Amino acid sequence: MTDLSTRNTIARKTAIVGIGATEFSKDSGRSELQLAVEATLAAISDAGLKPGDIDGMVTYSADTNPDIDIARAAGIGELTFFSRVHYGGGACCGTILQAVLAVATGVATNVVCYRAFNERSGNRFGAGVQNRPPVPSAENAQFAWYAPFGLLTPAQWVAMFTRRYMHQYGASGDDLGRVAVAGRDFASTNPKAWFYNKPITLEDHQNSRYIAEPLRLLDCCQESDGGQAVVVTTLDRARDLPNRPAIIAGVAQGAGEKQDMMTSYYRDNIAHLPEMALVARQIWEMSEVGVKDLSCAILYDAFTPFVLMQLEDFGFCPRGQAKDYVKDGNIGRGAKTPINTHGGQLGEAYIHGMNGIAEGVRQIRGTSPNQLDKVENVLVSSGTGVPTSAMVLTQD
């Protein structure tokens, strides 16, 4: 096991001071680069900074928008730190970790983390790897075990874990559906959400068609167009800026044993998320915050079953009991620790988790569309079933 005992040098030293996004849609009508620049400028402005104050940029390796193009377009000027994080949505809080490391060590002063795409109107993310060219690299060869057999898309890869999870723990389609219903309920009162004013019932979920059985349409998040950016700086600087800082109390990445990109099917037990459990161990230790101290959690909800597994791997409930935890009303509106108060990626938009980071910041600031009382600590997680990341945001 990884020794975590000397990891506290970056805890509570940095904060998110700016958030900015485009609208979330199904057809933005403009380039991905424009979305990225719009989100970046909005986040810088929200932070009370000017483009020239930014000297670091981080995004996902999956993003098509080079940091230098955004820097040129936005008038950011010189960059002393630029980095990208791999593994799709697993990169989400990993971009924050990069920014934290940069500003805490003085490598950069103010860092923008961003993600922007047209993943509905452009290259649809849910289509998977059906056209991936077979250049003989290790990265492509991993799909040799799936694509020729017809296992081609994220939903299909996730469904394999889901079937086993349901078999081992007796979870049902209704148990998955309750996650979707709770997310869509919060989205229904979030004006920025694609599914604003469009709640669903458990019957709607059960009546939705199978995509990759046992996953139904309403177990799968949206494909969205949009951009989201955030600004990270040191806590000292953050206290001189206009917004209430969202302090980064703990942030970590994790790749588990026997880790594959999205098909870690060869572990003894595939009905949980060891990479997320590794991230959880680190952020709880680093932040000295636990589940009992959380006001809410933003759990990556590309697919409903991985929300159940995250509840177990973060320690909200024992393994195999997330179905009962959810059935007992512990994730929705009015719960002690509600999940995905913006409506999640099922309800607001699928911006690979960056919009979830923004919601975590809004809850700390007191500006969420579904604002909770007396918010102290918020957990934010990243892509599931892939090498991943998470963080704990806290009040100053």
Next chain:
Amino acid sequence: MSLATSSHKPKRPRPAITQDIEFFFTGAKEHKLLIQKCSKCSLLRHPPLPCCPECNSFSWETIESKGLGTVYSFVVNHYPQVPAFDYPLVVGLIELDEGTRIVSQIVDCEPGEVFVGMALEVKFLECDDELTLPVFAPRK
């Protein structure tokens, strides 16, 4: 009609074949389901890798699987429908009797008949001139 249609069916997605995994697809063309085995500590591993995680030996050989296994998990694919395949398409995670797991198509039965623990046996599907795949059918 159906034969003519199937001959015009687009080819399945090609595997990207590196030196580390080539043996598997070459073996399948000869109707052999091969599993990589460490020459030093005898650990079986799938998917194949160039080095043994237990003993770090780069020496490896293959064994021919008996082709018997059980369903560890499975997916019934409905959407998106890629023209190379027929839907609903059942893809299983199959635990071979030798102990390794492999993802493959489950054929010769209705999707509703498949269950976790179902006994399967290998057969070989000649998809086209270039590609033969081991697939699995209910054990007779």
